Amino acid sequence: MDIKKAMVIGAGQMGGGIAQVLAAAGIETYMNDVKQDIVDNRIAFITKLLDKNVAKGKNTEEEKAATLANLIPSVSLEDAKDCDIVIEAIVENMDIKSNVFKQLDTICKPSCVLASNTSSLPITEIAAVTNRPDQVIGMHFMNPVPVMKLVEIIRGLQTSDETYAAVKELTLRLNKLPVEVKDVPGFVSNRVLQIMINEAIYCLYEGVASVEDIDTVMKFGMNHPMGPLKLADFIGLDTVLAIMEVMYEGYGDCKYRPCPLLRQYVKAGWLGKKVGKGFYTYDD
Numbered sequence: 001m002d003i004k005k006a007m008v009i010g011a012g013q014m015g016g017g018i019a020q021v022l023a024a025a026g027i028e029t030y031m032n033d034v035k036q037d038i039v040d041n042r043i044a045f046i047t048k049l050l051d052k053n054v055a056k057g058k059n060t061e062e063e064k065a066a067t068l069a070n071l072i073p074s075v076s077l078e079d080a081k082d083c084d085i086v087i088e089a090i091v092e093n094m095d096i097k098s099n100v101f102k103q104l105d106t107i108c109k110p111s112c113v114l115a116s117n118t119s120s121l122p123i124t125e126i127a128a129v130t131n132r133p134d135q136v137i138g139m140h141f142m143n144p145v146p147v148m149k150l151v152e153i154i155r156g157l158q159t160s161d162e163t164y165a166a167v168k169e170l171t172l173r174l175n176k177l178p179v180e181v182k183d184v185p186g187f188v189s190n191r192v193l194q195i196m197i198n199e200a201i202y203c204l205y206e207g208v209a210s211v212e213d214i215d216t217v218m219k220f221g222m223n224h225p226m227g228p229l230k231l232a233d234f235i236g237l238d239t240v241l242a243i244m245e246v247m248y249e250g251y252g253d254c255k256y257r258p259c260p261l262l263r264q265y266v267k268a269g270w271l272g273k274k275v276g277k278g279f280y281t282y283d284d
């Protein structure tokens with residue numbers, strides 16, 4: 001399958017990164033969100049990242065210009081009508097994602113592949129709301145997308161071999177490392193990672209150590225690039241909670257119960273780096 005045109009839905013931290021790597025790989029990419037200013041701000045952020053890469057000598061001015069020329073702002077899902085693939089990266093909520101997939105199914109051409117960057121939700125269930133479940137697949141990028149090599153590829157029960165092959169090929173074209181994972185809540189990445197993050201939040205909740213000390217233990221004791229509480233802020237505490245809820249419900253096992261402190265932070269709107277406050281405070 002020759003992928004020439006794509007749409008990424010959700011101009012948040014993940015959607016922005018995914019759109020950037022698609023555009024850099026020569027794919028004309030619609031960057032879609034619900035409001036024009038969200039899309040504009042994300043394209044401005046990508047421009048800054050590309051400027052830094054040019055200053056560091058990692059990219060040329062020509063490569064930067066080519067990437068930006070491939071990014072097309074969009075606030076209408078109708079723009080997906082001529083796309084070869086759509087990658088959804090909106091809020092981690094089944095009802096909201098399902099609604100978008102239902103619309104895409106009617107808008108997109110029959111050959112178009114519909115992928116979700118969901119962190120934990122069942123691909124089989126998302127696929128079932130469309131009339132093309134064989135062309136629906138999970139393409140789980142890691143944050144920050146331009147830096148992290150891994151993409152978990154999740155096949156729903158109905159995903160065809162052709163769809164899987166096309167998405168694996170695209171992943172390699174983006175210079176990423178694909179790993180096939182079964183459609184279980186949280187896949188491999190979050191089934192392992194979020195338990196650690198949730199346990200770190202319990203340590204804080206129980207007063208075992210301070211935010212900084214919990215992170216120091218994991219950073220300097222286990223050589224993690226950042227501590228689990230900093231990483232939770234970086235992912236977004238709303239996303240961390242949503243993933244824990246999906247796994248708690250999906251496995252019915254109390255080891256996935258979200259820490260009450262995590263719920264409280266989300267209720268307070270302390271969602272992490274993207275809003276300037278989570279376990280840490282961020283100025284920029």
Ligand code: CAA
Nearest residue numbers: 049056119141142143144145146147189190225226231235
């Ligand atoms: N977008 C693009 N590039 C970014 C970036 C961003 N948001 N943040 C950092 N970078 C780049 C920097 O520009 C820098 O590039 P150069 O090497 O060219 O200079 C590079 O990353 C390293 O950045 P820094 O020197 O500023 O900081 P660092 O050495 O601490 O690295 C990090 C930053 C790569 C984020 C590192 O801390 C790290 O690997 N953290 C863990 C990330 C992780 O675990 N990601 C997975 C999260 S879970 C997930 O994604 C799945 C899910 O469903 C929730």
Ligand code: NAD
Nearest residue numbers: 010011012013014015033034089090091092118119143235
């Ligand atoms: P985010 O909050 O940064 O961005 C979400 C964006 O989606 C927002 O800009 C919002 O306006 C937009 N949006 C919401 N509903 C929309 C709709 N109907 N149409 C178009 N845009 C809509 O979230 P994020 O961290 O980028 O996460 C997005 C998805 O990626 C989630 O499913 C999340 O689980 C997954 N994910 C997140 C991470 C992470 O580290 N944050 C890593 C891998 C996967």
